Amino acid sequence: xxxxxxxxxxxxxxxxxxxxxxxxxxxxxxxxxxxxxxxxxxxxxxxxxxxxxxxxxxxxxxxxxxxxxxxxxxxxxxxxxxxxxxxxxxxxxxxxxxxxxxxxxxxxxxxxxxxxxxxxxxxxxxxxxxxxxxxxxxxxxxxxxxxxxxxxxxxxxxxxxxxxxxxxxxxxxxxxxxxxxxxxxxxxxxxxxxxxxxxxxxxxxxxxxxxxxxxxxxxxxxxxxxxxxxxxxxxxxxxxxxxxxxxxxxxxxxxxxxxxxxxxxxxxxxxxxxxxxxxxxxxxxxxxxxxxxxxxxxxxxxxxxxxxxxxxxxxxxxxxxxxxxxxxxxxxxxxxxxxxxxxxxxxxxxxxxxxxxxxxxxxxxxxxxxxxxxxxxxxxxxxxxxxxxxxxxxxxxxxxxxxxxxxxxxxxxxxxxxxxxxxxxxxxxxxxxxxxxxxxxxxxxxxxxxxxxxxxxxxxxxxxxxxxxx
Numbered sequence: 001x002x003x004x005x006x007x008x009x010x011x012x013x014x015x016x017x018x019x020x021x022x023x024x025x026x027x028x029x030x031x032x033x034x035x036x037x038x039x040x041x042x043x044x045x046x047x048x049x050x051x052x053x054x055x056x057x058x059x060x061x062x063x064x065x066x067x068x069x070x071x072x073x074x075x076x077x078x079x080x081x082x083x084x085x086x087x088x089x090x091x092x093x094x095x096x097x098x099x100x101x102x103x104x105x106x107x108x109x110x111x112x113x114x115x116x117x118x119x120x121x122x123x124x125x126x127x128x129x130x131x132x133x134x135x136x137x138x139x140x141x142x143x144x145x146x147x148x149x150x151x152x153x154x155x156x157x158x159x160x161x162x163x164x165x166x167x168x169x170x171x172x173x174x175x176x177x178x179x180x181x182x183x184x185x186x187x188x189x190x191x192x193x194x195x196x197x198x199x200x201x202x203x204x205x206x207x208x209x210x211x212x213x214x215x216x217x218x219x220x221x222x223x224x225x226x227x228x229x230x231x232x233x234x235x236x237x238x239x240x241x242x243x244x245x246x247x248x249x250x251x252x253x254x255x256x257x258x259x260x261x262x263x264x265x266x267x268x269x270x271x272x273x274x275x276x277x278x279x280x281x282x283x284x285x286x287x288x289x290x291x292x293x294x295x296x297x298x299x300x301x302x303x304x305x306x307x308x309x310x311x312x313x314x315x316x317x318x319x320x321x322x323x324x325x326x327x328x329x330x331x332x333x334x335x336x337x338x339x340x341x342x343x344x345x346x347x348x349x350x351x352x353x354x355x356x357x358x359x360x361x362x363x364x365x366x367x368x369x370x371x372x373x374x375x376x377x378x379x380x381x382x383x384x385x386x387x388x389x390x391x392x393x394x395x396x397x398x399x400x401x402x403x404x405x406x407x408x409x410x411x412x413x414x415x416x417x418x419x420x421x422x423x424x425x426x427x428x429x430x431x432x433x434x435x436x437x438x439x440x441x442x443x444x445x446x447x448x449x450x451x452x453x454x455x456x457x458x459x460x461x462x463x464x465x466x467x468x469x470x
Contacts, residue, residue: 023145025159025168033167033174035068035160043109044077045162047116050091052163056083057144059159061117065167066155069177070209079107079116080147080159088116119147145170152191152198153205153217154183182206183214192220196227197239203259204243207251213259222260233347240346244304247293250286278311281396288392302355303385305348307392312338313360314398327364335360355382362386363393366407369425374410374418387411 044060051058058081064074081088085103089095094108095116105116121142142150144159148170151157155177159168167174171185182205184191184198192198199221206213228236243252285307292299313334320330339353348356363386365377377383387407394404410421 025170028167030165033069039068039073040162041077043112043114047079047107047114048162051081051083054091056081059161061159062156065158065160077114079114080119081116082119084118119144120150122146122149149185151185154185157185180211181214182211182217184217188217188220192224196231197235199261200239203255203261204246204252207255208246208248225261237346241301245299247290249289250283277396277398281392284392284395302352305352306356306359309338358382359385359389366390370422
């Protein structure tokens with residue numbers, strides 16, 4: 001029914017039908033595809049050559065081939081082979097079979113992890129599925145041609161053999177890369193039903209690569225978006241984390257909204273993005289994240305999610321205070337409400353949730369600028385993250401910029417500067433009747449705190465801000 005409606009609206013036929021019927025790939029040599037072998041991981045070549053020497057077929061596959069064709073050094077290298085997981089495991093000293101839905105092998109070289117998968121078969125009739133058609137478990141092996149049919153998008157269904165530098169293209173992936181087009185392999189409705197996470201993946205690739213989603217591929221997404229609710233929260237969280245840490249987080253969220261996929265993933269995010277302060281705050285946070293990734297710096301997932309969900313916390317915090325709760329208890333109650341809701345939806349990991357709580361709970365403490373309070377806060381293990389978060393609040397206009405400027409001066413200042421800042425803050429508080437007279441502080445133990453640049457690049461353990469030390 002959905003398929004007929006989409007065909008009627010678009011007035012087009014399924015452009016993937018021809019590709020789906022062919023078992024013969026287009027073979028491109030080095031001159032035709034232009035891949036620079038220097039962009040290949042030496043460990044990826046090692047894995048493919050080891051498998052080939054053992055008598056198996058082995059290729060670099062998927063996103064790695066796509067990136068190589070785009071002239072980008074891949075972050076991860078996946079290998080596809082006709083060897084079974086057990087056969088793969090026996091060839092490498094550090095290899096581990098993982099996965100329930102489909103078994104794969106993780107091959108380790110030091111800290112470098114490569115994922116090796118056996119060619120998958122196309123027969124899913126007997127595969128366990130849920131009531132909505134999502135495949136729960138599938139360990140059916142097949143040929144390379146069948147494996148190509150099982151991959152999600154044409155640009156991810158190409159195979160590169162480092163030994164002879166040939167690319168095998170079964171579904172016109174080269175043409176789609178050159179046309180900057182994202183096209184799903186097979187019937188979109190069926191492929192999204194098998195694995196609804198593909199709808200999130202197409203959004204991520206479109207935003208990251210600046211590709212256009214082909215109309216037939218895009219059409220079912222708004223209609224089938226609710227199927228994502230049936231996916232285990234841990235899988236949704238993993239995909240959302242990839243999306244937010246893709247280096248194009250803001251573009252990805254905008255694409256999510258465009259395709260109608262944001263509802264249920266980050267509740268109330270749509271409302272936040274329509275409010276001037278909320279939109280500016282989220283934009284600044286995501287721009288900061290994208291800039292750090294572009295510069296090759298690490299990013300803290302806790303900081304990122306704390307930023308995205310802050311205005312939900314802020315709204316509930318205000319409500320609890322209006323109901324008579326004290327500032328700090330009200331903030332903890334608000335954090336509990338938001339994290340409980342998001343844990344159910346996104347399976348937020350405990351460490352990330354703890355980092356988010358730390359960042360939020362520090363915010364009222366930045367208001368205390370007299371006595372020993374600033375020094376105690378400076379020694380907090382997550383101070384840098386909380387401080388960076390404070391600066392975002394100032395930059396978005398949520399709070400007075402003067403608070404951020406004071407803390408920047410205090411953070412960067414020497415002992416004398418810090419004493420003067422506290423004295424000035426104490427006089428200001430006394431003048432407004434907000435605090436007792438200033439108190440003289442005993443000399444602080446330990447050396448000067450690292451400056452922002454030092455902390456952002458690692459600093460003391462646990463002090464990383466938007467990625468520092470994470």
